[in-house]
Amino acid sequence: xxxxYWNKILRIDLTDKKITKEELDYDxxxxxIGGAGIGAKILWExxxxxxxxxxxDNKLIFAxxxxxxxxxxxxxxxxxxxxxxxxxxxxxxxxxxxWGPLFKKAGYDVLIVQGKSENPVYIYIQDDxxxxxxxxxxxxxxxxxxxxxxxxxxxxxRASVATIGQAGEKLVKMACIVVDKHSFAGRCGLxxxxxxxxxxxxxxxxxxKVPVSNLSLLKNYNRTYFKxxxxxxxxxxxxxxxxxxxxxxxxxxxDMPIKYWTEDTWPEGAKKIGAPNYTKVLSVKxxxxxxxxxxxHRNIEIKEPARYKLKGIGPEYExxxxxxxxxxxxxxxxxxxxxxxxxxxxMDTLSAGACVGLAMECYEKGIINKKDTDGMEVxxxxxxxxxxxxxxIGNNEGFGSIFSGGTLEAAKKIGKNGLExxxxxxxxxxxxxxxxxxxxxxxxxxxxxxxxxHMRGAEEDVEMGGFYIxxxxxxxELAKFFNPEGKGxxxxxxxxxxxxxxSLVLCVFMSDGGGLSFTSILNIFxxxxxxxWDIEEAMRCGERIFTLQRLINLRDGYTKKDDILPPKMYxxxxxxxxxxxxxxxxxxxxEYYELREWDKEGLPTxxxxxxxxxLKYYENRI
Amino acid sequence: MKVKVELRxxxxxxxxxxxxxxxxxxxxxxEKLISIYGENLKKLIAHAEKGFRVIVIAxxxxxxxxxxxxxxxxxxxxxxxxxx
Numbered sequence: 001x002x003x004x005y006w007n008k009i010l011r012i013d014l015t016d017k018k019i020t021k022e023e024l025d026y027d028x029x030x031x032x033i034g035g036a037g038i039g040a041k042i043l044w045e046x047x048x049x050x051x052x053x054x055x056x057d058n059k060l061i062f063a064x065x066x067x068x069x070x071x072x073x074x075x076x077x078x079x080x081x082x083x084x085x086x087x088x089x090x091x092x093x094x095x096x097x098x099w100g101p102l103f104k105k106a107g108y109d110v111l112i113v114q115g116k117s118e119n120p121v122y123i124y125i126q127d128d129x130x131x132x133x134x135x136x137x138x139x140x141x142x143x144x145x146x147x148x149x150x151x152x153x154x155x156x157x158r159a160s161v162a163t164i165g166q167a168g169e170k171l172v173k174m175a176c177i178v179v180d181k182h183s184f185a186g187r188c189g190l191x192x193x194x195x196x197x198x199x200x201x202x203x204x205x206x207x208x209k210v211p212v213s214n215l216s217l218l219k220n221y222n223r224t225y226f227k228x229x230x231x232x233x234x235x236x237x238x239x240x241x242x243x244x245x246x247x248x249x250x251x252x253x254x255d256m257p258i259k260y261w262t263e264d265t266w267p268e269g270a271k272k273i274g275a276p277n278y279t280k281v282l283s284v285k286x287x288x289x290x291x292x293x294x295x296x297h298r299n300i301e302i303k304e305p306a307r308y309k310l311k312g313i314g315p316e317y318e319x320x321x322x323x324x325x326x327x328x329x330x331x332x333x334x335x336x337x338x339x340x341x342x343x344x345x346x347m348d349t350l351s352a353g354a355c356v357g358l359a360m361e362c363y364e365k366g367i368i369n370k371k372d373t374d375g376m377e378v379x380x381x382x383x384x385x386x387x388x389x390x391x392x393i394g395n396n397e398g399f400g401s402i403f404s405g406g407t408l409e410a411a412k413k414i415g416k417n418g419l420e421x422x423x424x425x426x427x428x429x430x431x432x433x434x435x436x437x438x439x440x441x442x443x444x445x446x447x448x449x450x451x452x453x454h455m456r457g458a459e460e461d462v463e464m465g466g467f468y469i470x471x472x473x474x475x476x477e478l479a480k481f482f483n484p485e486g487k488g489x490x491x492x493x494x495x496x497x498x499x500x501x502x503s504l505v506l507c508v509f510m511s512d513g514g515g516l517s518f519t520s521i522l523n524i525f526x527x528x529x530x531x532x533w534d535i536e537e538a539m540r541c542g543e544r545i546f547t548l549q550r551l552i553n554l555r556d557g558y559t560k561k562d563d564i565l566p567p568k569m570y571x572x573x574x575x576x577x578x579x580x581x582x583x584x585x586x587x588x589x590x591e592y593y594e595l596r597e598w599d600k601e602g603l604p605t606x607x608x609x610x611x612x613x614x615l616k617y618y619e620n621r622i
Numbered sequence: 623m624k625v626k627v628e629l630r631x632x633x634x635x636x637x638x639x640x641x642x643x644x645x646x647x648x649x650x651x652x653e654k655l656i657s658i659y660g661e662n663l664k665k666l667i668a669h670a671e672k673g674f675r676v677i678v679i680a681x682x683x684x685x686x687x688x689x690x691x692x693x694x695x696x697x698x699x700x701x702x703x704x705x706x
Contacts, residue, residue, distance in 0.1 A: 238705040248630050249700045276632045296705060454706055465677050466704030513705030
């Protein structure tokens with residue numbers, strides 16, 4: 001058995017209720033590590049292009065990585081990989097809380113769920129005890145009620161529950177997976193894949209000790225780095241203010257979405273919804289995941305007005321962007337309430353915000369009117385419209401049901417020029433970072449293997465001065481705004497780095513905001529595995545994982561013509577920091593392709609695949 | 623010379639006009655601001671070992687700390703972002 005692994009895959013078929021244990025081979029561990037890496041390998045092998053997201057033969061791959069099972073700072077994360085109903089190709093989504101460590105401690109590296117149960121069920125894993133339990137009494141509950149009910153049923157308030165809400169049950173294609181009422185695998189609609197399998201939840205509680213190469217060294221690193229990250233997160237503002245600390249700077253750089261990507265500046269709005277106002281108005285306390293020194297999640301409390309009374313998880317920067325400035329809403333309490341509704345329904349707040357933005361833009365432009373909206377005036381800046389619409393979308397009812405398949409499907413149904421308004425890549429809505437401001441995001445979004453995603457690159461934090469990785473040449477020199485030079489390099493390196501991080505599995509905020517160096521991450525890695533990897537080896541692994549995800553995209557029918565940005569991203573700002581600036585998309589992509597050794601059609605070359613130990617995938621790459 | 627300065631630094635949210643002698647730099651500006659706003663600003667923008675941790679935009683362009691100030695410069699101070 002390799003240190004850091006159990007070398008064990010747990011496979012559960014919901015159709016025939018069959019539970020099997022398989023070996024996770026050593027070569028797979030060394031080539032793909034865990035998390036999103038091993039998820040990609042299994043998806044490649046087991047989910048061919050003809051299998052759609054809601055086909056029972058689609059797989060849900062829950063995977064921890066090397067870092068789970070020990071008190072490594074930022075190791076609460078785990079990864080879920082599947083075919084996405086939004087993008088119809090590879091998707092991975094990560095969440096925290098404590099599911100990842102408790103699953104790993106149960107004695108497994110990977111859980112594959114396949115098939116479809118006749119009736120609603122949940123899976124319960126407690127070390128060697130594995131049960132498929134009846135969930136008919138829980139089906140219909142929101143995600144928070146489901147967590148409470150399941151913990152009550154199994155008699156263990158400390159078990160970790162990854163569940164779906166009503167949105168997942170009703171196959172809303174932006175449904176997310178909710179963990180312990182605390183953290184969310186938000187993007188790409190993997191909650192709807194759970195719903196399609198009649199799977200309400202996966203509950204874990206492990207108690208085993210994961211084998212490690214050098215335990216005393218690992219303990220020493222954990223202690224040292226925990227303190228370093230804590231101190232750095234105070235300085236970066238992540239500990240005291242969470243991700244809302246970004247709002248004011250992001251808006252000033254033209255990075256924040258304003259009026260569904262059609263306006264350029266709104267400093268007053270960003271100030272009202274972001275920190276420090278957020279921290280004060282919402283009575284914030286940090287709410288850390290297991291083993292986290294930062295605690296970026298927020299516990300909030302709203303006492304008045306009565307209709308907004310709330311105690312629970314507060315919105316992140318991304319939600320503030322997509323529910324706030326994106327919709328011209330500056331009432332942070334209303335945004336917090338909308339966020340809470342989304343969390344309970346189990347729905348990605350980013351894509352939900354994009355849906356409401358598209359609705360408001362279509363209404364303003366007369367593409368839809370009150371006859372279409374059941375009488376609702378879908379006006380910019382109205383928090384009541386936001387709250388009502390997300391309820392309708394999440395419950396797949398009323399006017400909102402037009403968005404249950406996401407913005408692209410909605411735009412096709414709406415017709416006229418609705419499609420041109422949708423800000424997406426490969427079907428995934430842009431997150432709250434504007435590639436017209438941070439040009440490193442252009443290749444990252446365009447080639448994103450799960451669509452437009454900043455968490456598979458994080459270039460915005462490099463360009464806005466808060467995140468460098470000197471070991472791989474990510475320094476201040478690359479952080480020059482509106483200079484295309486080196487941005488392809490920046491994007492490729494950051495994608496590879498994030499692919500590695502998402503396979504370890506480590507929360508990227510340990511380095512981005514917590515200041516944990518790449519060298520320190522490798523110190524932890526080597527103390528667990530004993531493999532003595534250097535930066536080059538680790539980055540090659542990250543590139544291998546990213547490239548395999550790309551190969552899945554290609555096999556699923558995506559081509560170079562899909563490596564593009566939506567039409568709005570070619571319209572320059574009229575005012576503000578990025579006034580008159582437009583990224584040279586083709587130049588950036590050409591540099592990026594060249595660095596990646598992809599051919600003119602965006603296909604990885606045979607030579608490159610050989611260097612990455614992926615040659616056996618060459619013949620089947622399209 | 624006179625410059626206009628806007629600070630959007632969390633709790634320190636302010637606008638002011640400042641006077642400097644010839645050859646003053648952005649660094650001089652930051653040091654003077656710390657003398658005005660004290661420990662609260664120092665904690666936000668100055669790191670004991672790594673130096674200043676702040677973005678300075680002069681007339682719409684990001685500038686380095688050694689850049690000399692010019693009369694009528696309009697400066698905006700922002701915190702770098704991390705944890706996006």
